Amino acid sequence: MCGECGYKTASRSRLNEHARIHTGVKPYKCDQCGGSFARKSVLDQHMLLHTGDKPYMCGECGYRTARKANLTQHMTKHTGVKPFKCDQCDYSAAQKSDLDQHMTRHTGDKPYMCEKCGYRTATRSSLSVHKRTHTGVKPYKCDQCDYSAAQKSGLDQHMLLHTGEKPYMCEKCGYRTAYRTTLSQHMSKHTDAKPFKCDQCDYSAARKGxxxxxxxQHTGEKCYVCEDCGYRTALRFYLTIHMRTHTGDKPFKCDQCDYASAQKGDVKRHKATHTGEKQHLCRECGFRTADKSSLSRHIKRKHGLPKHLKEPQTT
Incomplete structure (x- = not known):
């Protein structure tokens, strides 16, 4: 039995492994990225990120993964069985760990904390990913460009830039996007619900982020910094775009010519040179332009009205 928390096991080796949760000892080291782990089995799984080996395969559809737990979770897609039920809402899950994570939404509990900066989260996996912001480890590599990510989900989203796939669709209007978060943000246009209020002005938002x-904008805080040149910004998105000035990465391509850009908006504006489309309309005088920023300048110069009072209209 563990003298710290009362954990019980019949195996001395498992008790020794468990004790490392309290001591923080991580004797198993990765020789490729410097990561360290409390258990050899976790190191073995981690090494698959470097080798790309995926030994576990689904007999139903051919899906492959590096982890047995991922395969078990995947198999529920074929069976549809979700035996773990939330007693506070109608949520159900195929795995108890998923239910445990869901329950933190009701309790607000965030038991996992980063020892370096105090960041707290409800899930161990989120903490593991967060720690990569300190180590700089990005084990997930793109096979089409030099992009790498700390999370597999980040690489999966990046790959959509190459494929052009937009798997997330709004059931109300047919809008499609490559990102689930973008779809969630879009859905607020249909509900008009903006429960998150600014305590310094009358601004409200559909999402806390x-x-x-x-x-x-009120505090002037710029918490995202470029390690190459010191550029600082308030938004992670802007830092991601800025980093492409160092890497030269231009993932957004025009499908009608060889034009490429680091920003999606640039390609969208460029395509208007092929189509001649001018989708941004001034409500005051009927002026049209292909570029939203051009419309904003027009409104300010010609009508002398702040942008937030004369919102650009897209047709």
């Missing part, structure tokens, strides 16, 4: 970004 959007409000957090807005608040930085």
């Amino acid at each position: 959007t409000l957090d970004r807005h608040v930085r």
Whole structure:
């Protein structure tokens, strides 16, 4: 039995492994990235990120993964069985760990804390990913460009830039996007619900993350910094774009010519040179342009009205 928390096991080796949770000892080291782990089995799984080996395969559809737990979770897609039920809402899950994570939404509990900066989270996996912001480890590599990510989900989203796939669709209007978060943000246009309020002005937002970004306009905080040149910004998105000035990465391509850009908006504006489309309309005088920023300048110069009072209209 563990003298710290009362954990019990019949195996001395498992008790020794468990004790490392309290001591922080991580004797198993990765020789490729410097990561360290409390258990050899976790190191073995980690090494698959470097080798790309995926030994576990689904007999139903051919899906492959590096982890047995991922295969077990995947198999529920074929069976549809979700035996673990939330007693506070109608959520159900195929795995108890998923239910445990869901329950933190009701309790607000965040038991996992980063020892370096105090960041707290509800899930161990989120903490593991967060720690890569300190180590700089990005084990997930793109096979089409030099992009790498700390999370597999980040690489999966990046790959959509190459494929052009937009798997997330709004059931109300047919809008499609490559990102689930973008779809969630889009859905607020249909509900008009903006429960997150700024305590310094009358701004409100549909998402807390959007409000957090807005608040930085009041505080002037620029928490994202480029390690290459010291550039600072309030938004992670802007830092991602900025980093492409160092890497030269231009993932957004025009499908009608060889034009490429580091920003999606640049390609969208460029395509208007092929189509001649001018989708941004001034409500005051009927002026049209292909570029939203051009419309904003037009409104300010010709009508002398702040942008937030004369919102650009897209047709």
